Amino acid sequence: MIFSKKQDQLLAVCDGVSAPITEIPDEAFSMGLLGRGFAQDPEGNVFTSPVTGKIESVSKTKHAYTIHTKSDLDILVHIGVDTVELNGDGFEAMVSEGQSIRAGDTLCRADIELIRNRGFNPITAVLVTNPEKIENIAYKFGTTRAGKDCPMYYSVKKG
């Protein structure tokens, strides 16, 4: 398979380890109900955008970010499991709705220690939520650096 266009990949969103989406202890993610993608167990506190696009939404609780790409893909970065319940504690958004963002630019800072200490798992989901638009998906799991390594490759369906 040839992956020629830069958009055809999801970059790691944080330093840490990337793994199959099935590693996330939340069925909405692990069963693929929200889309296709990968999991990341974060080690650092900086989270970056996996793609170039436009910020479509920042959740009020600052733990979920959605990005729309030029190739019409819907991307969700969701930090932690059930972290909506932290109500914003430990999260600092570095972007706002409607702004453009490049792959690798900072989305937010998250205090992984605080998240763990409050009893939440910081495992992060990076998903294409309209997976019917992509094909030839390939994964490369392991140690990843934010904005540098690519845990997931795909091609956008034509037409």
Added chain:
Amino acid sequence: MKEYKHIIKAENGLHARPAGALASCAKTFKSSITVSALGKNADAKRLLSLMSLGATKGTELHFVITGEDEQSAYEAIVDFCERLGDMR
């Protein structure tokens, strides 16, 4: 055309998990299903669109369903909203 209004009772609003469940439900119908809330409109079949509403507890969702299977889509949306309160 069918319309339905629902005030969110779920503590955490329409965050990723319930929004994903709603999009999955909406996608099974041919009808167009739009949701308006807080002055924004969303396509109920798109998770990102739903999340961009920023709908929290107490927000009123206004569904408009149009199409050949609007009756069954309406029933499914009503059923979904009734279960939303129990969804984490």
